[in-house]
Amino acid sequence: MFKRHPLLKYYLKKIVTYIVTIWGAFTIAFFLFRLMPSNPIDAWVKSLERQYSVKIDRGSELVDYYKEQFGLNGTLWEQYVRYLYNTFVKFDLGPSFINFPTPVQELLLARLPWTLALMGISILIAWVLGLLIGAAAAWFRTSPVSGWLTNISIVLSQIPPYLIAIFLVLFLGYTLKLFPTRGAWDAQYPVGLNWNFIQSVLWHSILPASAIIITSLAGWILSTRSLIVTILGEDYLMYAEAKGLSPWEIMTRYALRNALLPQTMGLALTMGFMMSGQLLIEMLFVYPGLGELMSRGIQVFDYNTMMGIIILSIFSVMTASLIVELTLPVIDPRIRKEIMS
Amino acid sequence: MAEQNLKTLLTLKNLNIWYATERGESKAVNGLDLEILRGEIFGLAGESGCGKSTLITGVMRLTKLPAHVQSGEAIFHASRENGQEQVVDLLKLDPGAMRPYRWRNISYIPQSAMNVLNPVLKVEDQIADVIRAHSSMSKKEAQARIGDCLEMVGLSKKVALMYAHELSGGMKQRVTIAAAIVLKPDLLIADEPTTALDVNVQRVILQELTDIRERLGLTILYVTHDMAVHAQLSDRVGIMYAGGIMEVGKTSDVLSEPLHPYSQALVEAIPDIGGERRRIEGLPGAVPSPLNWPPGCAFHPRCKRMLPICQEKRPDLRELKPGRLVACHLYQ
Amino acid sequence: MRFLLSCWRTNSKFRVGIIILAVLIFIALIGPIIYTPLLKGNSPARPGSFARWMPPSLEHPMGTEGLGRDLLADYLAGLGTSLTIGFISGALATFLGITVGFFTGYKGGWVDAILTAIANMWMVIPAYPVLVALAMVMPTINIYTMSIVLALFSWPYSARTIHAQIVGMKQLSYVEMAKVSGQGDMAIIFTEIFPNLIPYLFMGFAFSTVGAMVSEVGLEAIGLGPANIVTLGLMINYANQWTAYSRGLYHLLLIPVGLLVLIFMSITLINRGMEEHVNPRLQTKTEK
Ligand SMILES: Nc1ncnc2c1ncn2[C@@H]1O[C@H](COP(=O)(O)OP(=O)(O)OP(=O)(O)O)[C@@H](O)[C@H]1O
Ligand SMILES: [Mg+2]
Numbered sequence: 020m021f022k023r024h025p026l027l028k029y030y031l032k033k034i035v036t037y038i039v040t041i042w043g044a045f046t047i048a049f050f051l052f053r054l055m056p057s058n059p060i061d062a063w064v065k066s067l068e069r070q071y072s073v074k075i076d077r078g079s080e081l082v083d084y085y086k087e088q089f090g091l092n093g094t095l096w097e098q099y100v101r102y103l104y105n106t107f108v109k110f111d112l113g114p115s116f117i118n119f120p121t122p123v124q125e126l127l128l129a130r131l132p133w134t135l136a137l138m139g140i141s142i143l144i145a146w147v148l149g150l151l152i153g154a155a156a157a158w159f160r161t162s163p164v165s166g167w168l169t170n171i172s173i174v175l176s177q178i179p180p181y182l183i184a185i186f187l188v189l190f191l192g193y194t195l196k197l198f199p200t201r202g203a204w205d206a207q208y209p210v211g212l213n214w215n216f217i218q219s220v221l222w223h224s225i226l227p228a229s230a231i232i233i234t235s236l237a238g239w240i241l242s243t244r245s246l247i248v249t250i251l252g253e254d255y256l257m258y259a260e261a262k263g264l265s266p267w268e269i270m271t272r273y274a275l276r277n278a279l280l281p282q283t284m285g286l287a288l289t290m291g292f293m294m295s296g297q298l299l300i301e302m303l304f305v306y307p308g309l310g311e312l313m314s315r316g317i318q319v320f321d322y323n324t325m326m327g328i329i330i331l332s333i334f335s336v337m338t339a340s341l342i343v344e345l346t347l348p349v350i351d352p353r354i355r356k357e358i359m360s
Numbered sequence: 361m362a363e364q365n366l367k368t369l370l371t372l373k374n375l376n377i378w379y380a381t382e383r384g385e386s387k388a389v390n391g392l393d394l395e396i397l398r399g400e401i402f403g404l405a406g407e408s409g410c411g412k413s414t415l416i417t418g419v420m421r422l423t424k425l426p427a428h429v430q431s432g433e434a435i436f437h438a439s440r441e442n443g444q445e446q447v448v449d450l451l452k453l454d455p456g457a458m459r460p461y462r463w464r465n466i467s468y469i470p471q472s473a474m475n476v477l478n479p480v481l482k483v484e485d486q487i488a489d490v491i492r493a494h495s496s497m498s499k500k501e502a503q504a505r506i507g508d509c510l511e512m513v514g515l516s517k518k519v520a521l522m523y524a525h526e527l528s529g530g531m532k533q534r535v536t537i538a539a540a541i542v543l544k545p546d547l548l549i550a551d552e553p554t555t556a557l558d559v560n561v562q563r564v565i566l567q568e569l570t571d572i573r574e575r576l577g578l579t580i581l582y583v584t585h586d587m588a589v590h591a592q593l594s595d596r597v598g599i600m601y602a603g604g605i606m607e608v609g610k611t612s613d614v615l616s617e618p619l620h621p622y623s624q625a626l627v628e629a630i631p632d633i634g635g636e637r638r639r640i641e642g643l644p645g646a647v648p649s650p651l652n653w654p655p656g657c658a659f660h661p662r663c664k665r666m667l668p669i670c671q672e673k674r675p676d677l678r679e680l681k682p683g684r685l686v687a688c689h690l691y692q
Numbered sequence: 693m694r695f696l697l698s699c700w701r702t703n704s705k706f707r708v709g710i711i712i713l714a715v716l717i718f719i720a721l722i723g724p725i726i727y728t729p730l731l732k733g734n735s736p737a738r739p740g741s742f743a744r745w746m747p748p749s750l751e752h753p754m755g756t757e758g759l760g761r762d763l764l765a766d767y768l769a770g771l772g773t774s775l776t777i778g779f780i781s782g783a784l785a786t787f788l789g790i791t792v793g794f795f796t797g798y799k800g801g802w803v804d805a806i807l808t809a810i811a812n813m814w815m816v817i818p819a820y821p822v823l824v825a826l827a828m829v830m831p832t833i834n835i836y837t838m839s840i841v842l843a844l845f846s847w848p849y850s851a852r853t854i855h856a857q858i859v860g861m862k863q864l865s866y867v868e869m870a871k872v873s874g875q876g877d878m879a880i881i882f883t884e885i886f887p888n889l890i891p892y893l894f895m896g897f898a899f900s901t902v903g904a905m906v907s908e909v910g911l912e913a914i915g916l917g918p919a920n921i922v923t924l925g926l927m928i929n930y931a932n933q934w935t936a937y938s939r940g941l942y943h944l945l946l947i948p949v950g951l952l953v954l955i956f957m958s959i960t961l962i963n964r965g966m967e968e969h970v971n972p973r974l975q976t977k978t979e980k
Contacts (some may be wrong), residue, residue: 022904024673036637036809039809040809040812040813040816041816043809043810043813044813044814047817048817048822049811051817051826052822052825055825055826055829056829057828057829061621076894126900139713139971147833170705171962173705173960173961174956174957174960174961176960177902177956177957177959177960178953178956178957179909179910179956181909181910182909182949182952182953183929184951185913185928185945186471186949188946189942189946205693216471237625249932253475254472254474254475254476255444255475255478255479256475257422257424257470257476258476258477258536259469260424260469261462261463261467261468261470261617262422262462262463262467262489262490262493262539263458263459263460263461263462263464263490263493264489264490264493265459265493268493272478272481273478275478275482276480277479277480280791298818298820298821299820299913299914302914303913303914313821313891314914317821317824317825320828320829321824325821325825328818328821329817329821329822331758332816332818333815333817333818336816337816350499351477351480351577352479352480352523352525352526353480353523356526357524
């Protein structure tokens with residue numbers, strides 16, 4: 020059957036890889052955490068002991084009760100099977116420790132919009148700008164401006180966003196006092212769909228968003244530029260020029276259009292990585308997204324919350340790349356051909 | 361075809377196209393003179409590396425660094441819509457000003473069609489864009505015209521809706537031919553369009569080109585190292601060596617009675633049509649490097665009939681008898 | 693080596709990068725000579741060695757900081773440890789990556805399939821949370837354990853690059869020729885494949901080094917690194933804790949951030965220079 024339907028075989032293979040990779044990554048992450056010489060209850064008990072200078076009986080009923088609540092009872096193997104089942108069948112990530120007994124998935128859902136809005140919009144802005152600037156840099160590749168732009172981008176693209184963020188905080192936040200540096204909105208306004216609140220949210224997002232845009236913009240400029248420079252050297256571009264098409268048409272219909280495909284795929288993958296990629300920025304700006312949730316979770320070694328964030332991240336990365344892989348043969352005739360042959 | 365009635369279409373005068381290399385200027389096209397007449401198929405022959413493609417990109421104004429047009433003229437007699445003729449020097453035009461002449465007046469079939477089609481656009485779109493750029497045809501007319509041209513080169517109309525990767529090498533080459541004739545240009549420049557194809561396809565395509573010339577009255581500048589192809593196709597041939605023209609004449613004359621010692625060696629070496637590129641037998645030494653042409657006649661180190669003057673003075677391309685030009689001291 | 697030399701000769705980015713990095717390494721190397729006399733027998737990391745917030749003086753050229761440590765010593769020692777962690781971890785990751793990439797790329801088949809699948813699983817786990825957690829529970833963390841932990845999370849990248857290169861190279865005619873002529877695997881790897889991979893090894897190393905340092909600084913900057921080793925990341929964290937901005941102590945932040953930016957910049961330039969050398973199309977040099 021697969022002989023006659025190579026496309027079907029391709030799709031099946033990708034979907035199986037998707038499931039297996041998610042499962043594998045989940046398993047690795049689970050054991051990484053469980054094998055660490057600490058767990059939330061122990062950490063909590065220890066901190067209580069330290070705080071009140073008392074000795075707590077590790078075998079007491081109370082401790083056992085909490086262990087059960089957090090899925091820490093039984094052998095490691097039992098814990099794994101139970102967690103796997105709860106996660107993928109019941110979509111239940113267990114209670115959080117930082118906000119007991121709120122389930123982790125509820126915490127994640129509350130934080131997700133902030134991360135999605137801040138990261139998603141910044142990444143999208145950077146992508147569009149990067150595509151346009153990169154295309155211009157490729158088109159005018161012999162001009163010194165393009166050379167400098169590229170050199171600056173090369174350096175910027177490798178500087179971690181949080182260092183840029185520190186600079187921004189320092190100069191625009193503290194020295195010039197232009198923008199707020201903490202939180203997502205001004206506490207004096209009620210949360211809701213009112214103009215003051217929205218304005219305050221936008222205002223607060225400027226610094227963290229700029230930090231993300233600056234670093235990822237540099238990367239998009241570089242990749243677009245090198246893609247288009249390669250395309251400009253292709254025979255079909257020389258042919259398009261021989262045909263006497265306008266430079267604008269050559270740039271848009273021949274160069275940019277051919278670069279758009281790989282760059283859109285790149286965007287999808289970046290969006291997948293955004294959950295985990297910019298956690299530090301959120302921590303630095305005390306932005307109420309997943310990153311800040313994680314930094315709180317880690318301090319008390321909150322397994323469930325940390326695993327929740329990791330699973331969400333694994334899931335979004337894998338789903339983004341699955342979408343890319345499944346749509347590629349639909350939109351690119353060359354890839355379809357490759358699969359078919 | 362009676363030559364005296366033919367008007368000049370393109371005249372190249374003292375054309376020099378050089379490549380700037382680390383070791384100095386490589387003079388790939390070196391003081392070349394050539395005249396192409398309206399309505400003929402002019403064959404340009406010469407060994408690999410003698411500068412044929414460089415010449416064409418120069419005339420098409422497609423030279424890219426490190427290649428650059430050093431000097432020379434390319435006087436072109438472009439026909440305009442009102443039936444008038446307009447004379448321009450293509451090499452003096454601004455890059456933007458060249459655009460209206462492209463494809464309307466001069467179209468091009470590239471040396472290898474493997475990669476000249478945009479992989480993400482349909483064949484139709486890639487021919488339609490040129491129609492849109494240079495004429496006021498409606499979409500319907502354009503589509504009909506594309507279909508006609510595809511059929512003229514022996515393809516089905518359905519090819520219009522296909523992508524490059526769905527076509528074989530021969531089909532791609534035919535698509536580029538169809539694209540080249542879609543606006544009925546004055547001059548069609550074909551740079552070895554059939555070298556990548558197998559002999560049978562090659563033969564059919566050559567036949568189709570001849571037919572197309574008859575039907576549309578095009579002028580074709582056909583470039584190939586393959587003398588057997590010229591014998592079948594060209595009205596006149598020019599023999600090129602070391603970036604210059606050595607001899608020009610009616611194909612039958614040149615083949616039956618080559619005058620220049622280089623042409624003689626070339627004609628002797630003619631294999632069957634589409635045969636392997638054969639090394640020209642009986643010529644001592646190697647093709648000299650364009651970085652450093654021999655002084656005087658560039659052919660003298662390999663020439664069996666060299667005269668003392670050949671080392672000192674470069675011979676002009678002179679008309680021996682009507683329509684027969686040779687650049688050789690033996691005849692001057 | 694020949695590869696590096698020809699990069700040096702032909703590429704100005706590479707030269708600039710190497711010079712900056714060499715200067716930084718030199719400073720880090722002579723650091724102990726400068727700061728040992730200043731510390732009067734204390735280790736750079738030991739808090740409370742001196743009075744806090746002393747202004748610059750002959751004894752403490754840059755003054756002391758909020759934990760009573762000599763600031764100059766902090767920076768010099770921090771530069772050294774940050775570079776060391778980066779290089780050790782970069783080398784480890786490259787080594788792991790090469791081994792896996794080589795093996796899977798060359799052998800192919802199910803070994804390749806399984807190892808590649810594991811590398812892919814490893815790569816989609818967000819490294820950051822795990823790193824932070826590990827850093828928190830490691831009972832004794834030092835430069836070396838830290839480097840190992842960082843390397844564990846960056847090897848799949850170099851494995852991938854090497855893998856792709858090898859798969860591409862295997863199809864090259866000269867490798868096929870060698871196979872047909874009956875050369876052994878090892879002979880082919882070392883005579884035909886390895887020499888052509890060298891540029892990619894260097895690039896992988898530079899890439900992993902930057903990666904490790906980025907994660908290291910990230911960990912430290914939010915205060916989750918080991919507090920018993922001074923690194924540039926830790927200095928950034930202290931600067932934040934001491935609210936350097938609001939007190940106008942900008943240099944506390946600018947010096948470590950600036951040093952890190954210099955390091956990243958130099959390695960990036962070196963990497964880019966090598967890439968341009970291998971693939972001249974990327975060059976930004978303006979044509980005449
Ligand atoms: N990019 C370049 N840099 C330097 N010299 C070049 C370059 N491209 C071509 N040349 C030189 O220019 C000369 C002419 O090349 P050209 O491609 O025009 O030859 P050709 O006659 O079309 O050959 P073929 O029959 O193989 O297509 C050659 O000697 C070649 O060495
Ligand atoms: Mg050629």
